[in-house]
Amino acid sequence: RGGSSGGARGGNGGSQDSKEDALEEAVMNEMVSYTTTTWDDIAGCDTSKRVLQEAVVLPMLRPDIFCGLLKPPKGVLLFGP
Numbered sequence: 001r002g003g004s005s006g007g008a009r010g011g012n013g014g015s016q017d018s019k020e021d022a023l024e025e026a027v028m029n030e031m032v033s034y035t036t037t038t039w040d041d042i043a044g045c046d047t048s049k050r051v052l053q054e055a056v057v058l059p060m061l062r063p064d065i066f067c068g069l070l071k072p073p074k075g076v077l078l079f080g081p
Contacts (some may be wrong), residue, residue, distance in 0.1 A: 051076060 039049055058065070059072035066072045 048078070 039053070042049060055073045055076050
């Protein structure tokens with residue numbers, strides 16, 4: 001999120017912010033779930049697990065590392081059986 005809202009479109013910034021907040025809350029409610037499964041429970045796929053940890057988990061745990069020119073990847077392509 002960032003930048004100014006409303007602007008030359010009539011100033012619906014408050015409504016837009018509340019929609020963004022509601023969307024953010026809905027996404028977090030769906031994505032954030034707690035489980036007892038650990039990385040060690042997943043057999044094999046060591047390279048894939050490392051890539052996912054570096055691309056998804058590390059930026060969430062340490063956002064201070066990914067500032068300036070170093071940014072986390074925007075996605076991970078998973079393929080295979």
